[in-house]
Amino acid sequence: MAPARGRLVLERARVVVGDGSVVERATVVVDGDRISSVEDGLPGGPRPDDRVVDLSGRTVMPGMVNCHFHATYHNLGAVTAPFGLEEPMAMQVVRAVRNLETLVRAGFTGAVSAGAPFAIDASMKAAIDRRLIVGPRLVPCSRDISTTGHAGDRSFPSHWDVGALGAIRRSDGPDEFRRSVRLEIKEGAEMIKLFITGGHGTVGPREQTELSRAELAAAVEAAHQRGARVRGHIANKEALLMALDCSIDIVDHGDGMDTECIERLLETDTPVVPSMLFPARFLASIGGGSLGFTDDMRHDIEAMAAVLPEANRSGVRIVLGDDYGAINFPHGPYADELAYYVEEVGIPPLDVLTWATGNGAAVFGRADDLGTVTAGKLADLLVVDGDPVADINLLRNPGALLAVLLGGHPVTDRLASVADRPGG
Ligand SMILES: [Zn+2]
Secondary structure, eight states, X not given: OOOOXXXXXXXXXXXXXXXXXXXXXXXXXXXXXXXXXXXXXXXXOOOXXXXXXXXXXXXXXXXXXXXXXXXXXXXXXXXXXXXXXXXOHHHHHHHHHHHHHHHXXXXXXXXXEOOOGGGHHHHHHHHHHTTSSOOOEEXXXXXXXXXXXXXXXXXXXXXXXXXXXXXXXXXXXXXXXXXXXXXXXXXXXXXXXXXXXXXXXXSSOTTOBOSOHHHHHHHHHHHHHTTOEEEXXXXXXXXXXXXXHTTXXXXXXXXXXXXXXXXXXXXXXXXXXXXXXXXXXXHHHTTTOOOSHHHHHHHHHHHHHHHXXXXXXXXXXXXXXXXXXXXXXXSSOTTHHHHHHHHTTOOOHHHHHHIIIIIHHHHHTOTTTSSSOOTTSBOOEEEESSOTTTOGGGGGOGGGEEEEEETTEEEEEOGGGGGGSOOO
């Protein structure tokens, strides 16, 4: 057993609580793996083995949660191999290990996967939990479950129906969907990914709904019966409403969302991952040019930018996460999203911070234990050198993260530098 550590006392910090509120000056105490108090001062006074850090001018906030993460993706879409077969499995595992470590060091202490081949996610979760590798808390996802001939189906004719599954388990009819869901759960998936439409960063038309209502309902029922959840790639209104009818758990992308969809999302309290940064970056990467599908992409991103502030004000549970690792959108700068929503979509910074923290913890499935700086919760915390509400771009700079704590355990710890530099 590891020797007991003394408490970590973070004095005079600004606290971004994670629920939309800010406490301007508080002392946050971390005792073991949990937050033991958040008060104006230190209850009972200091103890001899406490580590006390004066955080005047700095901020304590919850660790962020990336709710649409593909640990294995690398330049996806740039080669014509079927998805998940671009590289040998061993190379994809190495990439996943590296990307998960990068993610947690960027301040994301949680990740809800949106799909990975070969049950790699399940092994990543086990390796992180056993401390074999450094990574965030992880909800492992399935392969994509998609119908034969869906827009992204590269298994034939171009690759003549290769035998390996890669990132996609092709399924047709409710019985095959049920079987695919059960196989993925047996391999360790806690989240099932369905491709419900084309559009949003895929070459398939967004109008094309790629599975039937009966297939979708069967998949959701089979998942829920075994304690797994279901998320879906959705880029038109009809599919979004159908998915809500079928009790889907997470709406990915959500292009085509309008006021009617917002009302339904609020009724069902279903979260949305707008994931606008990949299409925005992709469009920027081709300049003003057009590749056919990019006209729809441009239209959809403008429509989402118009409706997202309304969805946010209405209380739709919006979260961060995007297709890092897709073509022209490399893994690494994971906090760029926060700045994008503030600067390009006009969402208030404190709201985007709530998407990243409190909302993210709810989508992770542990709102009771994560997502806010509250006494009793697990100490997944960031210490930021400055005020991310005043300058959201601070979070894009890993050097501004003075500490990343995961269950009280330091992933990054530069707090010793604070003593020498009074905060602003
Ligand atoms: Zn994705």
